[in-house]
Amino acid sequence: MVIQGAALHVVHGETGERAPADDAATEVATPSSPNRVRIIDATLACLARHGTLKTTVDDIARQAKVSRATVYRAFPGGRDEVLSAVVDTEMARLFSALGVRLGAADDLAGALVGGIVEAATRIKGHAALHYLVEHEPEMVLGHLAFDESDRLLAAASRFAAPFLARWMSPKEAGRVAEWATRIVLSYAIAPSDRWDLTDAVHTGHLVDTFVLPGIRALHATEVTTAIDITPFGSGRGPGAGDDPAPGSSVGTAAHRPIT
Amino acid sequence: MDDTRQRILEATYACVARWGIAKTTVEDAAREAKVSRATVYRVFPGGRDELVSAVIAWATLEFFARLYEQVRGAESLEQVMERGIMFAHRSIIEHEVLQRVMQTEPETLLPALTIESVRIRDGIAVFLEPYLEQRGVVVGVDLKEAADFLARMVISYMSAPGRWDLEDPAQVAQLVRAELLAGVVGPELPAR
Secondary structure, X not given: OHHHHHHHHHHHHHHOOOOOOXXXXXXXXXXXXXXXXXXXXXXXXXXXXXXXXXXXXXXXXXXXXXXXXXXXXXXXXXXXXXXXXXXXXXXXXXXXXHHHHHHHOOOHHHHHHHHHHHHHHHHHOXXXXXXXXXXXXXXXHOOOOHHHXXXXXXXXXXXXXXXXXXXXXXXXXXXXXXXXXXXXXXHHHOXXXXXXXXXXXXXXXXXXXXXXXXXXXXXXXXXXHOOOOOOOOOOOOOOOOOOXXXXXXXXXXXXXXXX | OHHHHHHHHHHHHHHHHHHOOOOOOHHHHHHXXXXXHHHHHHHOXXXXXXXXXXXXXXXXXXXXHHHHHHHOOOOOHHHHHHXXXXXXXXXXXXOHHHHHHHHHOHHHXXXXXXXXXXXXXXXXXXXXXXXXXXXXXXXXXXXXXXXXXXXXXXXXXXXXXXXXXXXXXXXHHHHHHHHHOHHHHOOOOOOO
């Protein structure tokens, strides 16, 4: 799983070895180089103040307290490469935080609420993202519309599905993970004045009211698991032993029409 | 007056279809509509920016007017949602102007479309409410909350189908009847 791998890699860099002295001669520009993380975090701070258009390599270097040469050594592609690394890193950080929440959940409702609240909270508190939505909306919206949003849904649900597969078949888990992602995106793009998804009580209400009954009904329409009516939230559900390989549920086995 | 407005919007849309949003000028729109520049500015005092927002709103409204034609004869909540999602999904894929603009200059369209989407959501919610009322919602479910939630999900699915094949009526039925409606009107697995 590429994304998960990337998450571990980058996050390890973030909290792992200490940053070396700013000595250009000893730097090694590997993807996990602490300089990269330092530069990425500095770029986030710049983006939160000036957006992408007005952030230069000089700004980034100054903010990171490194030389321009150090920035270019870590990111030979310069500004564009830094910006794309920022996106990858922030996605990886989001996914790794989600992994922690999903992995720690005791039941399906807990996993859904925990995951949605975590994602919503990180989106809401993301200063750089807010600046961009406000001042350079096209930078952000391009990832949330039509085909691009399909890609984002696929990545997020590929990541989350194996966690949910503790309680359902991999195919169902893929759909449910995608559904949860849609919910997060919908309320992030257009917040509701009734429901704040960063609030576990609100999200719990939404999950209990609309999502869990939907999952149960979806479950009942799946031919392979139709006999088992183990309530969700009461431990390992049907399909727990299935291979939770990511993506294995996409477009496989003809599904059963409702008859 | 309204006639002129309509004519200018149609003309602007024709220009956008030909050249894209960024390259369409007030002059182009005026020439296509066979009116003077002054007339365009009289109807759209904000000039090009106002014209572009207006044409996006107009095209969106046209889209939903066609969608409305498709679903208004539906007999049940389930049917409205199934027909609506399938038709909207197909129309988006087959919408040549939308697809071309999304490929070549998404940045000119998306901010306006995102603003439109809030209006669209409210419109879908209001449209669904009487169907929900007729069908009856589960005890404890707030009808307006449910309509808003369903409208959000309809917008999400019609623009990005994800793992669902929205060309397949059986899958759409499963999506609507099981996933989306089970919590709102109760699980329903009827003979079809």
